[in-house]
Amino acid sequence: MKNTLHFGDNLNVMHEMPSESYHLCYLDPPFNSGRNYNIFLANSKAQKKAFGDIWHWDDTAIATRDAITHYNGRHPELIDVMENVSECLHGFDTILKSSGRHGDSMRAYLTFMAPRLAEIYRLLKPTGSIYLHCDPHASHYLKCLLDVIFRPENFRNELTWFKGYRGTPRKNRYQQEHETILFYSKTNAYTWNNIFSEYKDPDLKRYNKVDSEGNRYALVKRQRTNGEVYYGKTYPRGKLQGDVIEIPVLASTSKERLGYPTQKPLALLERIIKASSNPGDTVFDPFCGCGTTIDAAHGLNRHWVGIDLTVLALEPMERRLQERHGLQANRDYHIEGYPTTHQDAVLLAEQSPNDFANWAVTRLGLSPTPNSNDGGFDGTGKMLLWENRHVAETEQQKLPVIAEVKSGRSLTPNQVRAFRTAMQDQGAAIGIFVTLHPVTRGMRNLAEAEGFFEHNNKRYPRLQFWQINDSYFTDGTILVSLPWQIDERLKASPHHDSQSTLF
């Protein structure tokens, strides 16, 4: 199988993949933590978040629930699974119905996760395993879903990733020092390799004997059941890995860090991949972020396939594959769903307007809004207008910027009016209206009437247009006018040539 990175919503991408393709799936989806990651700072040192983790019971959730309840049987092996998933989700509705907004948010999150877990089940080979990384917000519900899809007898472990505590201490509860990884196999006949945790005596002093094959060992005093004492050989392999994996979370100064907010340590993924796959197998990560799974899999001679929604993730991924393994996109691995020409962009917009909108707003350094049809804008972020190391980030002046993407040819002043309303609702200092085709004079007139945002004696139009055209794909030009810090970053690489300053 060719190593591939896909850009797009993993549910759409997985639908198209053949059944029983992968030996191992690790996924680290958003957790429903309630944190909003949708803030993007202009300063290249402060490159930030790629996605939000706030869920709403909205039209998307309702449509997804409907698609589960009335599963169209596209993959016949999922018909029964989807029926069970649907019942499970109804059970969650009963549990969560009295929890108001939080309950709705959890229902939306679980409705998002359920069909994706079912697809992963289909995509795994009979010997395959899934590792679902989650935190305490939703792990108990996700375990129920996995029981329904993979069946309880295929539950193998609930791993605790003991990561240690970093950040501001919480005063009214215990510090959260771990995350949970749920491990299920698809069947009873699954790939398994014993993993030994690292030996804690690095100088191996007690292993002062050498056997006929040159391996060091120690003689350890033992007792048989009949009381007889004997000396047995012990080799320095460490002890069998338990279900608590102790690996510190990446420090902010760690060389491994790529600036991606939820990046996991390579060592964690290496341990999982070694335990549940063999060299030559294919490892799959449908929420691959900045590519920790991909990097670990490649280093361990496995094939790999990753999916992520945001190009903000694909760029650091390419960088690490280049720097650590000398791999080059389109030579050593495929990239799917990522426009590199104007024609690609038109095609993506036709096939998947949401993915196109996500791609376009992330080109501006903004974060996609969770539901692109909601609220009249597709991307949001904040401009940092000045920076002072001695002032807390939260107190620095940040102004909201929003963007709306219209990929069709039919462009009308009413669309600009609707966007203007969204700008007012969001208190946006600047709005960017993105198109693939030229806007009309009437649209320009409306934009001009919005006037200017002034900063440092310079004026920036409050409502600007960015028409994505060939020049963007050839030299990265984005003709919008913003205060210098954002300008700097916007001049960054337009596509996956790994030089972006976003991260």
Ligand SMILES: C[S@@+](CC[C@H](N)C(=O)[O-])C[C@H]1O[C@@H](n2cnc3c(N)ncnc32)[C@H](O)[C@@H]1O
């Ligand atoms: C917690 S991060 C994964 C981090 C990753 N394990 C790493 O070490 O970099 C979750 C990722 O899921 C992606 N994501 C969220 N929804 C998605 C979807 N529907 N399809 C594909 N990717 C999605 C986000 O863009 C984000 O990069």
